[in-house]
Amino acid sequence: MKKLRAIVPATTANLGAGFDTFGLALSLYNEFEVEEHDGVVIETIPDNPFLKTPEKNLFVQVLKYACERRGKTFHGAKVKQITNVPVARGLGSSATAIVAAILISATVSKVELTDDLFFEIAYRFEPHPDNLLPAWKGGFITALLQNKKTYYQHIDFPQDIKAVVVIPDFELSTEKARAVLPEKISLKDGVFNVQRASLFISALVNKQYDILKIAMDDRFHQPYRKKLIPGFDEVISNALEAGALGASLSGAGPTVLALAIEKFDDIGKAMIEGFEKHSIKADYKVLEVDKRGARVEIIE
Ligand SMILES: Nc1ncnc2c1ncn2[C@@H]1O[C@H](COP(=O)(O)OP(=O)(O)O)[C@@H](O)[C@H]1O
Numbered sequence: 001m002k003k004l005r006a007i008v009p010a011t012t013a014n015l016g017a018g019f020d021t022f023g024l025a026l027s028l029y030n031e032f033e034v035e036e037h038d039g040v041v042i043e044t045i046p047d048n049p050f051l052k053t054p055e056k057n058l059f060v061q062v063l064k065y066a067c068e069r070r071g072k073t074f075h076g077a078k079v080k081q082i083t084n085v086p087v088a089r090g091l092g093s094s095a096t097a098i099v100a101a102i103l104i105s106a107t108v109s110k111v112e113l114t115d116d117l118f119f120e121i122a123y124r125f126e127p128h129p130d131n132l133l134p135a136w137k138g139g140f141i142t143a144l145l146q147n148k149k150t151y152y153q154h155i156d157f158p159q160d161i162k163a164v165v166v167i168p169d170f171e172l173s174t175e176k177a178r179a180v181l182p183e184k185i186s187l188k189d190g191v192f193n194v195q196r197a198s199l200f201i202s203a204l205v206n207k208q209y210d211i212l213k214i215a216m217d218d219r220f221h222q223p224y225r226k227k228l229i230p231g232f233d234e235v236i237s238n239a240l241e242a243g244a245l246g247a248s249l250s251g252a253g254p255t256v257l258a259l260a261i262e263k264f265d266d267i268g269k270a271m272i273e274g275f276e277k278h279s280i281k282a283d284y285k286v287l288e289v290d291k292r293g294a295r296v297e298i299i300e
């Protein structure tokens with residue numbers, strides 16, 4: 001096997017009312033380099049002892065599965081990861097690892113990567129098309145999984161909208177953030193979210209940005225998850241006051257997302273203040289929408 005590199009964008013899922021449905025690729029990238037090796041050796045930049053453990057490293061686990069699925073023995077791999085997407089912060093870090101390994105396996109085995117093949121492998125590791133699809137294909141995607149089939153649509157995301165993501169300095173695993181969700185929701189809350197999710201799509205298509213503020217509200221997950229995120233309400237209201245078009249939890253959190261066409265730094269700083277009032281340190285990034293999705297390069 002040659003030395004290969006996969007570059008995969010971060011994603012922000014849900015965007016408020018589109019819980020388990022909407023996902024957007026962002027201009028922040030994880031890189032995964034791999035070459036054949038006896039045994040597994042993982043280097044992570046920056047150093048991350050957790051990700052250097054092969055059993056915890058989804059990139060290695062998916063590579064191994066994809067290799068064995070082809071009837072081959074997995075002898076190991078030398079992996080170098082440049083991790084710009086923080087782990088367990090609601091920016092689709094696990095999806096970057098899964099997508100990278102699937103794309104690299106398909107390239108090595110010279111197999112055409114169909115949707116069926118992609119999802120057959122990906123869903124063994126993470127059942128979230130709202131992260132997997134934008135990480136793979138880029139842009140904004142609305143998706144659903146029914147009877148083992150994934151239905152999805154790409155929607156043009158306005159060029160002038162940027163994402164301000166405010167990343168607090170604590171981790172929240174997707175597993176933990178899903179464990180606090182209720183089994184059932186009321187009809188009233190169901191209607192609330194359907195109305196807002198539909199309005200969100202219409203506002204994007206018609207470029208009617210003043211509607212985004214109301215369209216990004218949610219009753220499916222944020223009211224439950226915010227208990228795990230000190231300052232959440234204040235961070236959202238600070239973002240809106242500073243000029244954001246709309247704001248929501250990013251994925252399962254704890255990162256908070258604001259969409260904006262101006263005042264990006266003011267919005268980022270105001271959101272950080274919201275966290276700081278609750279003694280949480282945070283950092284912000286102003287990101288573009290990634291339209292390209294994941295890619296694989298042959299290095300040597
Ligand atoms: N960049 C990565 N490389 C390899 N494995 C990863 C990576 N990011 C996450 N994982 C694995 O996936 C698990 C689940 O991560 P998760 O909580 O879903 O994070 P995120 O919300 O950032 O996707 C982690 O505990 C880790 O074992």
Ligand SMILES: N[C@@H](CCOP(=O)(O)O)C(=O)O
Pocket residue numbers: 011013014019020021089090091092093094128130131174178221250251252253
């Ligand atoms: N729809 C999922 C998305 C999880 O995204 P992540 O980036 O936090 O893994 C959810 O909200 O649980």
